[in-house]
Amino acid sequence: MAKTVWSMCGMCSVRCPIRVEVEDGKIKWIEGNPHLLGGALCAKGSAAIALHKDSERPQQPLIRRGGRGAGKWDPVSWETALDYVAEKINNIREKYGARAMMLSCRGGPWADLPKAFIHALGSPNFTNHDSACGRNVHHACKTLYGVGRKGFIYDIKNTKHLVLFGRNILASLRVAEVQQVMDMLDKGGRLTYVDVRQSLTGIKSTNFMQVRPGTDYALALGMIHGIIKAEAYDKEFIEKYTTGFDELVSFIEPYDVNWAAKECGIKVGRLKRFIKEVTEDRPKVVFHPGWMLSRYRDSFYASRALSILNVLMGNIEIEGGQQFPKTPGDCGIKGLRTLDSQIPKPEEKRADGVGWKYKHFDKGPGLFHLFYEAMATGEPYPIKGIICYRHDPFNCFPDVTAQKEALDNCELIVSIDTHYSEFGWYSDVILPESMFLERETPIATQKGPKPRFILRQRAVEPRFDTKPSWEIFKRLADKLGAGEYFPYNTIEEYWNWQLEPTGYSIEDFNEKGFVSLTDKPIMYDRDNLDGKFKTPSSKIEFVSQVLKEAGLPSLKPYESPQKPAKGKFRLVFGRSPVHAHGHTINNPLLHELFPENSLWINTRSAAKLGIKEGDLVDVIAETRKGTVKAHVTDFIHPEAVYTVHGFGRQVPLQSRAYHAGMSDQKLQEGLLQDMDPAGGGLCLCEKFVIVRRSSRNPKRRVEL
Amino acid sequence: MNKYMLYLNSKRCIGCHGCEVHCKTNKELPVGPFLCEISHDPLTAVKGVPKTEFHFRSCYHCEDPYCVPICPTGAMIKREDGIVYIDTDACIGCMACAGACPWHIPQFNPATGKAVKCDYCMDRVDKGLKPACVSKCTTHALKFVTLQEV
Ligand code: SF4
Ligand code: SF4
Numbered sequence: 001m002a003k004t005v006w007s008m009c010g011m012c013s014v015r016c017p018i019r020v021e022v023e024d025g026k027i028k029w030i031e032g033n034p035h036l037l038g039g040a041l042c043a044k045g046s047a048a049i050a051l052h053k054d055s056e057r058p059q060q061p062l063i064r065r066g067g068r069g070a071g072k073w074d075p076v077s078w079e080t081a082l083d084y085v086a087e088k089i090n091n092i093r094e095k096y097g098a099r100a101m102m103l104s105c106r107g108g109p110w111a112d113l114p115k116a117f118i119h120a121l122g123s124p125n126f127t128n129h130d131s132a133c134g135r136n137v138h139h140a141c142k143t144l145y146g147v148g149r150k151g152f153i154y155d156i157k158n159t160k161h162l163v164l165f166g167r168n169i170l171a172s173l174r175v176a177e178v179q180q181v182m183d184m185l186d187k188g189g190r191l192t193y194v195d196v197r198q199s200l201t202g203i204k205s206t207n208f209m210q211v212r213p214g215t216d217y218a219l220a221l222g223m224i225h226g227i228i229k230a231e232a233y234d235k236e237f238i239e240k241y242t243t244g245f246d247e248l249v250s251f252i253e254p255y256d257v258n259w260a261a262k263e264c265g266i267k268v269g270r271l272k273r274f275i276k277e278v279t280e281d282r283p284k285v286v287f288h289p290g291w292m293l294s295r296y297r298d299s300f301y302a303s304r305a306l307s308i309l310n311v312l313m314g315n316i317e318i319e320g321g322q323q324f325p326k327t328p329g330d331c332g333i334k335g336l337r338t339l340d341s342q343i344p345k346p347e348e349k350r351a352d353g354v355g356w357k358y359k360h361f362d363k364g365p366g367l368f369h370l371f372y373e374a375m376a377t378g379e380p381y382p383i384k385g386i387i388c389y390r391h392d393p394f395n396c397f398p399d400v401t402a403q404k405e406a407l408d409n410c411e412l413i414v415s416i417d418t419h420y421s422e423f424g425w426y427s428d429v430i431l432p433e434s435m436f437l438e439r440e441t442p443i444a445t446q447k448g449p450k451p452r453f454i455l456r457q458r459a460v461e462p463r464f465d466t467k468p469s470w471e472i473f474k475r476l477a478d479k480l481g482a483g484e485y486f487p488y489n490t491i492e493e494y495w496n497w498q499l500e501p502t503g504y505s506i507e508d509f510n511e512k513g514f515v516s517l518t519d520k521p522i523m524y525d526r527d528n529l530d531g532k533f534k535t536p537s538s539k540i541e542f543v544s545q546v547l548k549e550a551g552l553p554s555l556k557p558y559e560s561p562q563k564p565a566k567g568k569f570r571l572v573f574g575r576s577p578v579h580a581h582g583h584t585i586n587n588p589l590l591h592e593l594f595p596e597n598s599l600w601i602n603t604r605s606a607a608k609l610g611i612k613e614g615d616l617v618d619v620i621a622e623t624r625k626g627t628v629k630a631h632v633t634d635f636i637h638p639e640a641v642y643t644v645h646g647f648g649r650q651v652p653l654q655s656r657a658y659h660a661g662m663s664d665q666k667l668q669e670g671l672l673q674d675m676d677p678a679g680g681g682l683c684l685c686e687k688f689v690i691v692r693r694s695s696r697n698p699k700r701r702v703e704l
Numbered sequence: 705m706n707k708y709m710l711y712l713n714s715k716r717c718i719g720c721h722g723c724e725v726h727c728k729t730n731k732e733l734p735v736g737p738f739l740c741e742i743s744h745d746p747l748t749a750v751k752g753v754p755k756t757e758f759h760f761r762s763c764y765h766c767e768d769p770y771c772v773p774i775c776p777t778g779a780m781i782k783r784e785d786g787i788v789y790i791d792t793d794a795c796i797g798c799m800a801c802a803g804a805c806p807w808h809i810p811q812f813n814p815a816t817g818k819a820v821k822c823d824y825c826m827d828r829v830d831k832g833l834k835p836a837c838v839s840k841c842t843t844h845a846l847k848f849v850t851l852q853e854v
């Protein structure tokens with residue numbers, strides 16, 4: 001008889017709830033949790049089984065032999081590997097103090113464990129990948145509402161109009177969210193899509209605007225202008241909950257729709273039609289503030305403008321708008337106990353400067369790339385040891401050569417991951433985590449209109465000598481004299497310890513894999529949102545006091561983006577529905593669907609360069625070159641070329657992914673410290689590359 | 705008379721290729737054969753929006769299948785309810801069925817050395833479940849329809 005195991009998918013960072021059927025220790029079936037997703041799952045989720053069966057992943061702890069990146073490893077026991085790491089950490093602590101250690105993790109619902117670990121060592125230096133992802137969006141929300149980007153959820157299903165600026169929501173594929181979008185469209189809702197190219201999401205849109213790369217901010221300003229002029233905003237809401245509206249009105253004056261349309265290279269009629277639609281649809285209009293917006297020089301301001309548009313709609317805490325995610329506390333239930341809250345906060349300043357040098361940034365995870373400066377310069381103090389847990393900086397941060405130079409100042413580099421990350425390949429020690437079907441994870445809280453606790457049970461035993469992270473961190477902490485902060489020996493003890501204040505027990509998860517903390521969705525009283533906006537003024541601040549104190553504008557005058565020099569293109573990147581960046585490229589079944597990326601190039605630009613569909617093209621930065629097939633299309637702006645991120649991997653033991661396709665981040669030379677001073681995000685689409693037809697296209701073949 | 709049909713609501717389909725992998729993993733297929741496929745037409749602008757439609761294709765389970773009579777061992781069988789399936793024990797992997805099928809639907813499974821094709825997941829259907837591709841379709845765009853005789 002097959003037994004049901006409740007888990008959460010680990011193929012991408014969405015972590016969809018899943019139900020796994022196991023028989024005789026074998027996985028028979030994986031589907032989306034029927035209670036939450038009606039069984040639905042994406043290609044990656046099903047391909048988890050291929051990951052489980054794949055042997056091209058680290059099979060036991062490895063300690064480097066030979067130079068970094070040489071790819072020579074000594075397979076060792078867990079005891080040996082953990083002793084080795086502990087000794088190195090102790091040396092670093094003795095020589096430079098605990099603060100010389102840093103840890104970066106993948107973020108998400110289980111950050112408590114790695115965060116607790118680095119804090120238990122006595123270092124404040126906890127970080128994650130977000131400065132190459134959503135930091136601009138997060139800080140844009142924070143400086144406007146006083147709450148970060150996770151401070152709102154979007155009730156897409158019930159909205160009348162969803163507006164997406166480059167948010168390729170259907171390809172990024174959070175299953176529950178995709179279902180909401182399709183439900184909304186089925187009900188006759190509108191979808192406006194703005195991008196430099198047409199995408200999987202754009203083909204479903206009712207209004208599509210292909211803009212010149214880097215002009216999103218201009219378009220958002222034009223929208224603000226149009227909406228204010230049409231008086232299509234919620235005056236009462238603005239009166240009650242915001243400050244700085246007059247400044248916004250005078251600031252916006254020069255940016256009318258005609259100007260915006262011209263700047264973005266779109267027909268003004270489209271923009272006017274959009275304003276008219278929004279007037280009809282408000283307040284049930286959601287402007288998605290963006291997800292991965294480490295893109296252009298002004299992405300922070302573009303995202304802030306999108307959030308301002310939401311405020312103008314007055315879409316907060318309404319059906320079909322933005323809602324505050326409800327917590328266990330809102331259901332009268334105590335939250336899960338966390339490890340980190342039991343540990344004395346390290347008093348040291350952060351090495352990335354966040355919280356003291358950069359006071360306007362969120363201290364939580366800080367900004368990863370700034371630690372490289374500390375490594376390279378020893379300022380404000382040296383960083384000598386780095387642990388990356390399920391985070392591959394070489395895959396997500398630009399300019400890998402510059403990263404390696406900084407890392408060479410470290411005495412210890414550790415990678416904890418389920419697969420060979422590119423960073424892992426360069427590290428000193430790889431501690432292999434069991435893939436998600438082979439491990440449990442701590443219980444997580446999922447906030448929302450109906451908050452819940454959810455867990456991941458172990459479906460099958462690990463195929464190799466790998467361990468779950470709760471055990472890795474615990475054992476390492478024991479060896480470092482910090483075991484007291486990890487008060488468990490088994491996962492059951494850990495779960496029970498987490499659950500104790502809540503009144504629930506592990507058995508409560510057996511039926512559905514989660515515990516719902518309320519039957520009915522909870523909504524706050526929209527007329528009494530006082531205290532919900534955590535800005536200095538407790539209002540939504542069009543003009544942010546925090547930014548003012550940092551000497552930064554809140555409403556920044558628009559500057560037109562640089563045009564590519566003759567013969568060059570702006571390199572932009574995105575994702576496909578069948579891959580989760582670099583994590584899945586080597587998965588046998590996903591590789592089969594999408595083995596290598598291509599370069600999208602506009603038909604006219606391609607014609608000038610003599611490039612035809614399917615030709616190999618060289619994509620050239622200063623010292624680096626990638627070669628891939630061209631996809632020649634009308635549906636990309638002539639200034640841009642586009643590729644799917646995550647390819648061009650260089651780990652020889654990943655035989656399928658090895659050198660397949662091209663890596664955008666390796667071409668992004670010089671961008672590692674190109675940070676948006678207001679948003680903290682990197683400007684990864686500020687790279688211009690030369691494209692030429694490759695000499696590798698065969699003219700004739702000499703076989704013998 | 706065929707009893708079943710797979711229907712794709714292409715308005716709802718997002719072209720995520722989930723169904724292809726759901727099918728492959730359910731049938732434990734290696735790299736190589738696909739029993740269903742999602743495809744789309746080239747993009748064309750409709751009212752200024754570049755659009756396309758997705759198509760889903762598996763086996764047509766023909767009323768009068770070409771693949772059945774050609775099979776030298778009688779491994780290709782059409783059930784009462786219309787499902788055309790392969791009796792794997794009897795299949796010798798000669799692939800005559802693929803040659804006879806106008807769309808080359810039956811595929812060679814390198815892991816077993818035999819032919820394999822869509823059987824509407826009849827083991828699941830006989831248990832009252834839906835086919836794998838339908839059960840797990842990301843957007844529930846794909847439907848398994850039981851045809852009514854009128
Ligand atoms: S899984 Fe569903 S939505 Fe995805 S491609 Fe298949 S039919 Fe379309
Ligand atoms: S394999 Fe081809 S001939 Fe046989 S039933 Fe399917 S579509 Fe018809």
Ligand code: SF4
Nearest residue numbers: 727740822824835837
């Ligand atoms: S019905 Fe079953 S065998 Fe046929 S395509 Fe769908 S999943 Fe594959």
